Amino acid sequence: xxxxxxxxxxxxxxxxxxxxxxxxxxxxxxxxxxxxxxxxxxxxxxxxxxxxxxxxxxxxxxxxxxxxxxxxxxxxxxxxxxxxxxxxxxxxxxxxxxxxxxxxxxxxxxxxxxxxxxxxxxxxxxxxxxxxxxxxxxxxxxxxx
Numbered sequence: 001x002x003x004x005x006x007x008x009x010x011x012x013x014x015x016x017x018x019x020x021x022x023x024x025x026x027x028x029x030x031x032x033x034x035x036x037x038x039x040x041x042x043x044x045x046x047x048x049x050x051x052x053x054x055x056x057x058x059x060x061x062x063x064x065x066x067x068x069x070x071x072x073x074x075x076x077x078x079x080x081x082x083x084x085x086x087x088x089x090x091x092x093x094x095x096x097x098x099x100x101x102x103x104x105x106x107x108x109x110x111x112x113x114x115x116x117x118x119x120x121x122x123x124x125x126x127x128x129x130x131x132x133x134x135x136x137x138x139x140x141x142x143x144x145x
Contacts, residue, residue: 023081024048026056027093029100034144038065041096042124047072048095051085062127063094063142064120070094070142071108071117075129077136086140094142101142108141 027050041047042065049072050058059082063072072094074083086092090104108117117139121127 024058026050027058027095027100029095029098031093031102032099034101034103038068038070041065041070044096045125049082050093050095051082051089051091053089053091057082057085062121062125063096064117064124066116066120070103071113071120072105072140072142073117073121074138074140075136077138080138083138091145092142102145103142104145105140105142108139113139113141 027048041063045062046060047063048058049061049063050056061072063070065071074080074086077083078087086105090106092103092105094101094103114134118129118134121129
């Protein structure tokens with residue numbers, strides 16, 4: 001009986017948002033206007049990203065603020081489920097804490113964007129991937145809709 005309760009609670013939680021590495025559905029929270037500065041996100045480690053508006057799909061993700069813009073990366077490249085969703089519809093929602101931001105994801109794969117992102121990821125997350133790991137990754141700039 002205890003395992004059944006745990007399973008049901010887990011199902012309810014997945015419907016609300018992602019749990020660690022398990023994708024979720026529609027994100028809860030209050031939609032906020034796009035901030036004039038994303039600097040407050042420097043102290044936020046994990047964000048949630050929602051794609052596919054008609055059947056919401058959400059994941060936990062790292063996000064990095066660089067020169068007034070927010071960036072996320074699909075490390076698995078175009079095979080990543082949420083990257084496939086963005087390819088079909090760039091509308092996304094980003095949750096930082098309890099706040100939701102309605103944004104649009106645009107590929108940002110110039111060498112300077114990638115270099116800036118890798119430097120910021122190393123600083124914020126102490127993450128320094130090997131070159132081969134970054135070759136298939138897709139970098140997205142999150143912009144106002």
